[in-house]
Amino acid sequence: MNTFSPSQSPRNFQINLHGIIELLSGHLYSGPQVFVRELLQNAVDALTARTQLDPSWPTGEAGRITLEVWNPRAARPTLVVRDDGIGLTEQEVHTFLATIGLSSKRDEANWDDPTDFIGRFGIGLLSCFVVSEEIVVITKSAKPSPPRPGEITPRANVGVEWRGRSDGTYTVRTLDPESDAALEIGTKVFLTCKPGSEEFFCTNRLIELARDYGSLLPYRIEVIAEGARERATRINPEPPPWRQIYARPEERDQALLAYGRSVFGIDFIDVIPLRAEAGEVDGVAFVLPFSPSLASKRTHRVYLKRMLLSEQADNLLPEWAFFVKCVANANRLKPTASRERFHENADLANARDELGACLKKYLVRLANRDPQRLRRIVELHYLSIKALAIRDDEFYRLVIDWLPFETSMGRMTLTEYRRREESDTLKYVANLDQFRQIAPVAAAQGICLINAAYTYDLDLVERFPDIVPEGRVEAIDADDLARSFDELEPDELDRASTLLDVAEVILRPFRCLPQVKRFLPVEMPALYSLSAEAEFLRSLERTKEVANSLWSSVLDGIAPGDEEIHARLRFNYDNPLIRCLIELNHRPTLEKVVPILYVQSLLMSHRPLKADELALLNTGLSDLIVWGLEPRSPQCSRETA
Incomplete structure (x- = not known):
């Protein structure tokens, strides 16, 4: 058996109501205006509770809520919210109005279905303290009181007045017989505006807030100004x-x-x-x-x-x-x-x-x-539809041919793509920079490539064979595209030998092999490409440049040791500049131009330059400028260029 000394006896927590109100207004609720919502919520729940108590109610004009604003000249504005709902007994007033966090609508034993009520937390009334220093509630319950000893007939409940203040105190009194006789079943809530809250006691603002919160509520709601009931504003004239x-x-x-x-x-x-x-x-x-x-x-x-x-x-x-x-x-x-x-x-x-x-x-x-x-909706909202198609196979089958994709031949749907290619094979590029690099080359050769680098596109393309029985997909990179380039004739290859020799020496430190091909567009002098292994190696080399010695040694340990991993720089034999360099067959000129062509092709592939490549660019530009100023520099003929 546990025993407690006086200092060890259990005690209740003390609550600072001002702190609770500040918490509600500053953190829990979005703003002071929510007091209108809480008052409407309590009134609606009271009306719902009365219908559960008496299924034949309401009749006639019963079952309504009014918000009445009074603005006397010599006093603070006052708001009166009335409902003819179930009301509260004196015991319920003590239990529910004075206990923070206790709701009369949470007790499943009291109601047929407590989920019919909006309120559940027992803190809604506190929001009124944000705009008023005092809350006055006058209420009369529709529930009968238990009969006195010796009596059989239940008694009607007496009206109760509850006054709560923001300092945490409250008073309760029962109404005198005369006041009680004049009081109808239901509840009235009186709020007196505190300084700084006048906005919420303005009739027009109150109508706006009541419409925002209560325009779909099932009970009649009216806002009345200065007692002019004949000019009451109906808040919710129609159902949803x-x-x-x-x-x-x-x-x-x-x-x-x-x-x-x-x-x-x-x-x-x-x-x-x-x-x-x-x-x-x-x-x-x-x-x-x-x-x-x-x-x-x-x-x-x-x-x-x-x-x-x-x-x-x-x-x-x-x-x-x-x-x-x-x-x-x-x-x-x-x-x-x-x-x-x-x-x-x-x-x-x-x-x-x-x-x-x-x-x-x-x-x-x-x-x-x-x-x-x-089609119109897809054009506007294709991202949403693509997101859904990824999650739903049936929906994928339905919309995939309607969805637009960026391609090397312009924007088109898969229906247009398959019709143009006369094939059910989707050729795609998964990397945005690679697509930007090879799209002009593919377009010039009449090859249509899908850019699958954007949101959802890669998932949609890769799922195509799984959903469409006859469908196939093929990933394309610059090396794949280069396989379609035309080879040179033996005599053409012989004329380009000096260019290849010079380029091989210059590009060897960069793990890049030169080739000469014939491809479109002729405006492109060279195309840079590298395999996945070479791309990984290049990424490691760039990382080592900015890493400390410890991380550099770690990266050395994971770098592939295959010396055969190379990138490719393919010169375009049909490009006027490349043709000029081949015809000149002048090594000093080639030694100055090839580094610039290499760096240019890197930039066109949207790859960042490594430190040695940046140095190559700086040196190459300087040498090219000096060389251009020399009076006897060899020149291309106009016919060749």
Whole structure:
């Protein structure tokens, strides 16, 4: 048995309410305006609770929420929020209003289905302290009180007034019989504006916030200024637009596009219905009329039980769905404590998958029924569609021929590529710098190469044989392309021997072998290429130049020892400059020009220069300038050049 001395007895934590309020306003909530959301949330939950208590309620004008603003000249502005929901008993006031983190809607024993309620955390009312030093709640419960001893009939509850202050104190009193008799079942919340919060007690601003948060709520909400009920502003006159009934599909699409324009300020090009059983999600996605940046966040407007959760929610749709913006409501997904995004759990993951399937189904339908519209969407949002095609084989088969790729012959779809090549073999280059180097050469020879270096393209191309039975792929580099170059005639090769001899000596320190070929375009004097092994060796050599001695020795240990690994520099016999050098057959001239041609070909291959190659460039340029100034330098004839 444990015993405690007085100093060892368990004690309760002390709470600094000012610190809690600062935490909520500065870190948990996005801004002071969320107090409107929390008040609407409490009122809606109170109305829902009353319907669970009495399924025949509401009738007539019952079941409404009003936000009334008073701006007396001699006092601070006041906001009164009324609802005719279930109200609170005196015991519930002590239990729930005065206990931070305890919610009346979390107890499953009290309600048929506590997930019908929006609030769950028991901290919402504290947000009111951000704009008011005091919260006054006057409430009367719809629940009957237990009968007194000796009585049978339950008694009606008496109205209760609760006053909470930002210093952490509160008072509770029961109303006198006269006040209680005049009080209807429900709750009134009174907030008096504290200095600096006047913006939120302005009628127009309050209407704006109430519409933002509550335009889709199921109960009637009105904003009243100075008691003028006849001029009350209705916040939510209609149900969510995607749940309304329309005479024709075209009318529905036009109405939803107009709704999307009013919400996001964008003229969308199409709408997609969304529905997921997981989380009970429904809504609509709008197809963007432009291609968004991949770096931009994909944010959406989401509601929880028809209360706005966030205008910047980023975790409801799949990551690849950046071609749409959506408005959606979820009834069974859990919010985070800040109530500004959904909690990541299995329900959200399942809902996300189902919503992704809705987007896929839409694209499949377009492919079968409206290919022109699909083509337009693909042109705008091909990155999203490529991302989905990688994940889904069936979708890949459907859209692969519609997807655009950059090629050496210009931008084209795979349908256009296969038609042009009259083949189901996709020839591609996986490295962007290599593609830029050899694309002009390939184009001049009529060879169409796909640039597979961009996002998703390599995965799509390499999967082609797995998904398309007759498909094949072939990776191409500069060496592969060079195999199609024309060989020289024996006499031409003999005339080029001096060029090859000089080039071999100059290029030997750089592990590069010279060749002379005939290829297009004639404007290109030389083409540099190297194998994967040579590329790796070159990378090691560049790294050693900037590494310390320890790392240099490590790199020496992993460097390949094969002395036969060489790059290739292929001179173009049909190029006027190369033809001129061959005809001159002048070694001093060749010794000055060949280093420049070597470095130029390296730069055209988009490879960074090593230190010795940079030195070669500097020396070569200096020698070339001095040589050009000499009065008796040999010159090419105009016919040769």
